[in-house]
Amino acid sequence: MKLGISELFPGAGPRDGRWSMDAAQLIEEIGYHSVWLPEHVVFFPSYRSQYPYESGGAQEVHRMLGVHDPLVLASAIAATTTTLRIGTYVFVVPQRNPIVTARQVASVDQLSGGRFEFGVGVGWSEEEYTALDVPFERRGERMNEYLAAIRELWAEEELTSFSGEFVEFEPLYCFPKPAQPRLPIIVGGNSRATLERIVKYGDGWAGYSRTHEDIEVFTEKLSVAMEAAGRDMSELSLKVGRRSKGTTEKDWEDDRAYIEEAFRLGIDEVVVSPRIGDDDYEKKMRRYAEIVGL
Template sequence: MKLGISELFPGVGRRSGSWSAEAAQLIEEIGYRSVWLPEHVVFFPEYRSQYPYESGGAQEVHKTLGVHDPLVLAGAIAASTTTLRIGTYVFVVPQRNPIVTARQVASVDQLSGGRFEFGVGVGWSEEEYGALDVPFERRGERMNDYLAAMRVLWSEGEISEYRGEFVDFEPLYCFPKPAQARLPIIVGGNSRASLERIVAFGDGWAGYSRTHEDIKVFIGRLEPMMAAAGRSMDELSLKVGRRSKGATEQDWEDDRAYIEEALRLGIDEVVVSPRIGDDHYERDMRRYAEILGL
């Protein structure tokens, strides 16, 4: 059973990095395959933008005060673990300069010995785009251009050059290169544009809060598109995020049932977000993993 864990560090934006490293060491010991780090640069007391997932999630976003920068935290986790894969779930690509992002991601991949996976998305908060002075409109097209440019920057050649609508640079040197020959891009989202992005750039899917029927429909749409592009589904790692509905053992048993069915449907890895607070953190983490069958 391949299991990752996300939102590992509740309230991590107000905690020390050392606490995060200790928690990562714990989940590596327990047997999780990977840790996935969320990203938002800033949060707001209120949102006009519609949160695209369940309404309960929106209320939690509204009261979140912050998280560590995922690439900085990924570097700290890489330095304190040896086998745990590390990824973003998901990094809002259009909000940041792609040359800077490409260099940071490659650096994390090198520091981790090739254990990084780049989960990417377009984001949903117009307020956040506004605070960063980045246009919210056409963010999908901007993201596609940025991903194409980053693939060029990560290529083996010493000199990189790219001409696109949203990013355009003369021949330059961009180092380091990733440790992995092809650094995995895991595409988030459920739309037609997300499907097209997986086919064009992706090495996997990062779904979130999807029912089993949603998963079947998504895979059913993706398979013929991959075939039409001359690509195999075997090239992809399909992941789906599961957030616990509560903090009781029955809720965790429900997580296990969800995971088992998702894997049967063709999902390669389920990324869980258990509701575990600060009190008895290690005890509850071990019990949660025991219920899941790790």
């Protein structure tokens, strides 16, 4: 089974890049399939924006306070591992210039030997958009256009041009190209817009904090939409994120039950965020793998 690890950083204190690289080597050795890196460019003491995934709100977000830039960390992990898939869960596409993003992601894919997966999302924090001087309104439309431009920039043709509402550029050279013939774009979210974005631009789905009923309903709708567009579900990699509810082995047994049912429903990979601090990290990660049946 494919099991990924998300939120690869110490449980408390300053973020240490060496720690993250060592942890990535460990989870590769244990047998996890992938590592997934979250993104927030900046954080705030409190939020007016509603955190959409957990009841903890800003408290949950602050667990990631000080996280490294995901593409920079992905490059470091690529240099210290050999088989581990590396991805973003998720990269907030509308906040960055798409030409720069295309080049950075392609560079990571080259440096990793074609092991990168581009998990993408629109984000939820208006405060973050404001700080970056990017309009929060119509971020979905902006993201769609950016993804289209990025695909063009990754194409085999040397010269690329694009003309849209949010991005426009005359013929230019953008290198490197990705190592993979089609670098996977894994679309995060749970909305109707997410579903449409997967069908038009995506190679997979990155759901998060979904019940089994949610998964079943969403994938059924996705299957219908894919068929209507002349695409097959076999073209997609379906992933769901699961954050452990606690730190005990009983909590991890609950994770196992969730994972088993997710696979039964057709999910290809479950990306888990076990609540494990940096104390006895190796011992706990190995025990977690045993309990969830890796």
